[in-house]
Amino acid sequence: MSARVGVEEHAAFVRSLLSGLGARPTERVAVADALGRITASPVESPIALPPFRNSQMDGFAVRAADVAAAADGPVVLPISGEVAAAPGLPEPLAPGTAVRIMTGAQVPEGADAVVPVEDTEAVVGDSDSVRVLAPRAPGAFVRDAGSDLAAGDDVLPPGLKLGSRHLAAAAASGLTELLVRERVRVAVVSTGSELVSPGAELGAGEIPDANGVALASAVRAAGAVVVFEARVRDDVDRLRAELDAARDAGAELVVTSGGISKGAYEVVRELLEPLGAWVGSVAMQPGGPQAAAAYRGMPVIGFPGNPVSAQLSFELFVAPTLRAIAGLPAASVDRLELAEPLVSVAGRRQYLRGRRDEAGRAVVVGGPGSHLVAALAASDLLLVVPEDVTALGAGELVDVVAL
Known part of the structure; x- marks a missing residue:
C-alpha cells in the first residue's frame, strides 16, 4: 500500500491479515x-423438561372426578398425606382423598389435577380434611413431564x-x-516511556496508560479473549521480547498502541518496518497513523497512541473481524438529523464524538482532538463525515455508528 490510503483500503488490508483467524476450533x-x-x-x-409430573401451585392433588360436585357446593375430602418438592416417590393417591402438595412437587400416581390452596378452606375442628370450593378439570395446574422439552x-x-x-x-x-x-486469543501491548499504571503516582511527564485498559476491554467486547498484556518503554529490544512472549502465551493477534508516527522513539515502526510492515497514514481523523504487519507469522495491528485514536481504530479495523468470528452482530449504523452545523477537514473522513439529544438528533460532543477521552466517554455514537464533505448544516442527515 502507499504511504497514505483510504479507510476502506486499510480495512481490507487488515481483514486480509486476519483472514487466518476465521476457522475456529471448538472447546x-x-x-x-x-x-x-x-x-x-x-x-x-x-x-x-420437566423430568416428572409436578404441581404448578401450592394446594391439593386430587382426582378431578372427586371434586366435580364442587360446582354445586363445597366438597370435603380427607387429607391422606403431603408431598413436598423433595427427593422420593410419593405414595399413590387413594380415590376420594386429597394430598397436600407444594409447588414443584411430584404429582402422585392417581391424581390428575391440583386445586390451588386459594380454592380450598380448612374444615373447622378437622385438620385431617379439606373443603374444596371449586371443581378442577383433569390436568389443571399439573405440569406434565416433557411439556417444556422432550428428552433428545x-x-x-x-x-x-x-x-x-x-x-x-x-x-x-x-x-x-x-x-x-474457541475465542480468538489476543495480546494487547501499549508503548511509550511516559506510561504508568492507572492509579500510580504521576511523575513529571508521566500519564496513566488508558490504552491498555481500553483495548483489552474492547477485545473482550468483540468476543475474543486477552491472553497477554504488556506496557513497553520506548525500547525496541524490549518490544521484541514482549512480542515473543505474547506469541509464547498463545496469542494469535497482537494489537499495539503508540510508536508508529514519523518522529523519534517510534518503537513499533523501528521494529516492524524492516520486517516488511506497512506503517503509514489513513485518510481519517482521528486515527491517521496506522500500522499492520506479521511478526513471526502473528498479525500485529498498530494503532496511534492517543487514546481516542486507538479506540476508534480498533472499532474500525479489528473489531468487525473479531465480532464476525465470534458470531456477534456488526455495529449498527443509522442516519440522524444534525442538531447544529458542523465543519470538517477536506480529504479526511471525520469521526466525531456525539450523542442523541432529546429530539433524537445528533449532537457533537467535544472537539475533534484525539486526546479528548472524557468527550468520548460522554458519547454514545460517532458521526461519520465523508472525505469530500467540509460542512453540514443543522437538519442535514449524517451517518452515525453506535458506540
Whole structure:
C-alpha cells in the first residue's frame, strides 16, 4: 500500500491479515463459565423438561372426578398425606382423598389435577380434611413431564451467544459442559516511556496508560479473549521480547498502541518496518497513523497512541473481524438529523464524538482532538463525515455508528 490510503483500503488490508483467524476450533467449557460464548453445535437435552409430573401451585392433588360436585357446593375430602418438592416417590393417591402438595412437587400416581390452596378452606375442628370450593378439570395446574422439552430435543441452537437464560436451560437439562467456538486469543501491548499504571503516582511527564485498559476491554467486547498484556518503554529490544512472549502465551493477534508516527522513539515502526510492515497514514481523523504487519507469522495491528485514536481504530479495523468470528452482530449504523452545523477537514473522513439529544438528533460532543477521552466517554455514537464533505448544516442527515 502507499504511504497514505483510504479507510476502506486499510480495512481490507487488515481483514486480509486476519483472514487466518476465521476457522475456529471448538472447546468444551463448564456451563458456569460459558456466559457470552457461542455454541458450536446444537445442544440436546438428555432429559425431559420437566423430568416428572409436578404441581404448578401450592394446594391439593386430587382426582378431578372427586371434586366435580364442587360446582354445586363445597366438597370435603380427607387429607391422606403431603408431598413436598423433595427427593422420593410419593405414595399413590387413594380415590376420594386429597394430598397436600407444594409447588414443584411430584404429582402422585392417581391424581390428575391440583386445586390451588386459594380454592380450598380448612374444615373447622378437622385438620385431617379439606373443603374444596371449586371443581378442577383433569390436568389443571399439573405440569406434565416433557411439556417444556422432550428428552433428545435441542435445548439450544448452534451459533447462539449464550446469556444467563440459556445457561439456566442447559443447567436445567442436567448439562455440565457446552461445546463452544474457541475465542480468538489476543495480546494487547501499549508503548511509550511516559506510561504508568492507572492509579500510580504521576511523575513529571508521566500519564496513566488508558490504552491498555481500553483495548483489552474492547477485545473482550468483540468476543475474543486477552491472553497477554504488556506496557513497553520506548525500547525496541524490549518490544521484541514482549512480542515473543505474547506469541509464547498463545496469542494469535497482537494489537499495539503508540510508536508508529514519523518522529523519534517510534518503537513499533523501528521494529516492524524492516520486517516488511506497512506503517503509514489513513485518510481519517482521528486515527491517521496506522500500522499492520506479521511478526513471526502473528498479525500485529498498530494503532496511534492517543487514546481516542486507538479506540476508534480498533472499532474500525479489528473489531468487525473479531465480532464476525465470534458470531456477534456488526455495529449498527443509522442516519440522524444534525442538531447544529458542523465543519470538517477536506480529504479526511471525520469521526466525531456525539450523542442523541432529546429530539433524537445528533449532537457533537467535544472537539475533534484525539486526546479528548472524557468527550468520548460522554458519547454514545460517532458521526461519520465523508472525505469530500467540509460542512453540514443543522437538519442535514449524517451517518452515525453506535458506540
